[in-house]
Amino acid sequence: MAKQGVAAKIERRGPEAISAGSGARSLDRIIHERLRLGIVSALSVNETLTFRELKTILSTTDGNLSVHARKLEEAGYIGCEKKFEGRLPRTEYRLTEQGRTALEGYLTHMEALIRATRQQ
Amino acid sequence: MLLCVAKFSATLYNPLMAIVRPIRREPAEPVALHTQAMDNLRFIRSAMESAGSFTAVPGVGGMLMGATALLASFSAHLSRSPRAWLAIWSGEALLALAIGLAFSYRKAVRNGTALLSRPFRRFVLAMVPSVIVGALLTFVLHRAGFNYLLPAVWLLLYGVGVSSGGAFSVRVVPIMGVSFLVVGTVAALGPAGWADWLMAAGFGGLHILFGFVIARYYGG
Numbered sequence: 001m002a003k004q005g006v007a008a009k010i011e012r013r014g015p016e017a018i019s020a021g022s023g024a025r026s027l028d029r030i031i032h033e034r035l036r037l038g039i040v041s042a043l044s045v046n047e048t049l050t051f052r053e054l055k056t057i058l059s060t061t062d063g064n065l066s067v068h069a070r071k072l073e074e075a076g077y078i079g080c081e082k083k084f085e086g087r088l089p090r091t092e093y094r095l096t097e098q099g100r101t102a103l104e105g106y107l108t109h110m111e112a113l114i115r116a117t118r119q120q
Numbered sequence: 121m122l123l124c125v126a127k128f129s130a131t132l133y134n135p136l137m138a139i140v141r142p143i144r145r146e147p148a149e150p151v152a153l154h155t156q157a158m159d160n161l162r163f164i165r166s167a168m169e170s171a172g173s174f175t176a177v178p179g180v181g182g183m184l185m186g187a188t189a190l191l192a193s194f195s196a197h198l199s200r201s202p203r204a205w206l207a208i209w210s211g212e213a214l215l216a217l218a219i220g221l222a223f224s225y226r227k228a229v230r231n232g233t234a235l236l237s238r239p240f241r242r243f244v245l246a247m248v249p250s251v252i253v254g255a256l257l258t259f260v261l262h263r264a265g266f267n268y269l270l271p272a273v274w275l276l277l278y279g280v281g282v283s284s285g286g287a288f289s290v291r292v293v294p295i296m297g298v299s300f301l302v303v304g305t306v307a308a309l310g311p312a313g314w315a316d317w318l319m320a321a322g323f324g325g326l327h328i329l330f331g332f333v334i335a336r337y338y339g340g
Contacts, residue, residue, distance in 0.1 A: 057167065
């Protein structure tokens with residue numbers, strides 16, 4: 001349900017979707033960065049994604065992904081679980097409620113910016 | 121003297137030398153805020169599409185495809201010539217394709233997702249080789265008079281296509297593909313007299329069964 005909520009918000013990018021004054025809020029710097037935004041977006045449509053899956057989806061390097069995933073984890077936007085499959089380590093990420101709210105807030109912010117420019 | 125003046129004036133007024141290049145380039149036009157916002161929204165959508173699975177597999181459409189396949193297998197069983205048998209199944213294949221596309225589109229619109237998303241394109245690309253090989257083998261085997269091999273070939277190739285395309289979809293789709301492979305294997309190894317029944321069981325029964333599961337648990 002929540003997954004559809006975020007996706008639907010992108011689809012209906014109309015003025016009616018934007019609350020008054022939302023454009024005045026400050027930009028969420030944590031997910032404004034491209035790769036971190038990609039991680040959060042990818043996790044919003046999946047229950048969990050492994051480190052390798054995220055790396056493939058976002059076409060990035062191990063180092064880059066782990067640095068940005070750590071930042072999101074520290075902010076409480078994503079959760080991380082490390083497991084072992086046989087002898088191979090497997091890191092799984094999932095989006096937290098806080099992360100989902102942050103993504104929705106970011107989308108609203110972007111919509112508000114577009115709306116404000118159109119009105120000018 | 122004249123030559124000397126000409127030489128120095130040419131050097132002094134050489135247009136190439138006159139160009140002054142600044143060390144720092146002038147900054148490009150600043151990107152408008154709303155353009156950046158649009159770009160960010162596009163990026164989010166693209167990341168979601170890349171990460172998402174193809175969920176527009178139509179359950180109701182699958183059940184309808186199964187129903188038409190049952191009718192086709194009944195008609196094909198009663199047909200009097202191999203040519204008529206092949207014509208019935210070729211018509212059924214085209215009908216099933218149209219039903220599949222129409223119901224995929226309907227489901228994608230209902231769910232508010234793009235039909236031509238990356239997972240959908242990957243699903244189709246994974247299916248295409250099996251379809252092409254199927255069409256080619258149908259032509260070759262029919263021309264050589266080996267129509268009795270066609271049910272096994274169709275069931276197996278469809279199974280291959282669905283199970284590989286299903287890697288980009290919900291888990292039940294590759295399971296459906298493997299089920300087609302099982303029925304196709306029985307058709308390949310069993311007596312030729314079972315062919316029509318196995319076609320009914322595969323394209324009819326499996327489509328209805330898995331169509332029901334998809335419609336019930338994966339949004340229609």
